[in-house]
Amino acid sequence: MIVQLISLLAVNVIAFTQIFPYLKLRPISFGLPILASVNSHFTAVYSSLDLIQVELSQPEFPWIVLGSVLLIGAVAGRAFCGWVCPVGFIQDTITNLKGRLDFVTPRTHKSARKLKYLFLLGTLTISGTLGLALYLGIGADYKAALGVAASGPFIPISPDGTLFGVVPTLLGMARENFAAFLARPPTIQDVWAQLIRVPTLLALRILILVGFFAAAWKVPRFWCRYACPTGAMMAVFQKYSLAGMKRDPVKCTKCPHCEVKCPMQINILDLPWEKFNDPECILCMECVDACPHGSLSPKFP
Ligand code: SF4
Ligand code: SF4
Numbered sequence: 001m002i003v004q005l006i007s008l009l010a011v012n013v014i015a016f017t018q019i020f021p022y023l024k025l026r027p028i029s030f031g032l033p034i035l036a037s038v039n040s041h042f043t044a045v046y047s048s049l050d051l052i053q054v055e056l057s058q059p060e061f062p063w064i065v066l067g068s069v070l071l072i073g074a075v076a077g078r079a080f081c082g083w084v085c086p087v088g089f090i091q092d093t094i095t096n097l098k099g100r101l102d103f104v105t106p107r108t109h110k111s112a113r114k115l116k117y118l119f120l121l122g123t124l125t126i127s128g129t130l131g132l133a134l135y136l137g138i139g140a141d142y143k144a145a146l147g148v149a150a151s152g153p154f155i156p157i158s159p160d161g162t163l164f165g166v167v168p169t170l171l172g173m174a175r176e177n178f179a180a181f182l183a184r185p186p187t188i189q190d191v192w193a194q195l196i197r198v199p200t201l202l203a204l205r206i207l208i209l210v211g212f213f214a215a216a217w218k219v220p221r222f223w224c225r226y227a228c229p230t231g232a233m234m235a236v237f238q239k240y241s242l243a244g245m246k247r248d249p250v251k252c253t254k255c256p257h258c259e260v261k262c263p264m265q266i267n268i269l270d271l272p273w274e275k276f277n278d279p280e281c282i283l284c285m286e287c288v289d290a291c292p293h294g295s296l297s298p299k300f301p
Helices: 002-011 013-019 048-056 063-076 079-083 086-098 106-112 115-135 140-149 159-176 178-183 188-195 200-218 222-227 229-238 257-261 286-290
Strands: 244-247 296-299
Touching: 002 013, 002 079, 002 086, 048 063, 048 115, 048 229, 063 079, 063 229, 079 229, 086 159, 086 200, 086 222, 106 222, 115 140, 115 222, 115 229, 159 178, 159 200, 200 222, 222 229, 257 286, 286 296
Parallel strands: none
Antiparallel strands: 244 296
């Protein structure tokens, strides 16, 4: 958790300019396989998938971002999900506050985890076809039809963009109007009149964010398991990555404390003991800490 907290602060280091305005910090256009929205006010780096979507809509081929994803994926697999991603940390904090890990039935878990691959496929299909159409000079209408989704179909609905972009903006507006609110408290009719004027996209974003928190409370790492397209992208690499886990079959009594503590609900005891590279494994090392016999450890390569 300490590493994750430091990562959260490092990724969102621009937030410190609000407290220390003399700090001259600016985001760098570098991608990491985490959720760090291009709409965030605070992020110092961006999500690789956001950059891929934005660059394809330019249209430019995202060589550098794809190269970095390939390199990170080949060496570290999904380790950035376990250690660096702010959204992963938020979910782990919620689970820690709850104090227990609830399990999803194996059947539901198996089917639901495919959803994130569908989101990834949908995102890349829309961005890829738009980029190609624009490159061929026939994509102007397509781009116009996509509207706000043109510069990234998943960017407007991703919960991190709402949490670190939309929510601070709304709070800033609320602070500016607070004095007027106190001088003349709104009536029920005023509140209703304002509510029905809320744009559909904004309402959808808030709904997704509320759903994200509720789901994280119910299921550990719900977003990472079932919805995150960045997690899906890195899961493909995790399978072949140099970084993995191993289980010593001599020390292991199949108790199974490790499986109970795994936030991604992986059936560790069914995986090869020499080295396992489950696509869902985020290399968080919770299983290592949970094993009373010290039978689990990271394996590289
Ligand atoms: S799966 Fe997505 S939200 Fe979860 S830790 Fe990885 S990048 Fe972050
Ligand atoms: S198998 Fe171990 S390292 Fe992988 S996600 Fe589960 S607890 Fe974390």
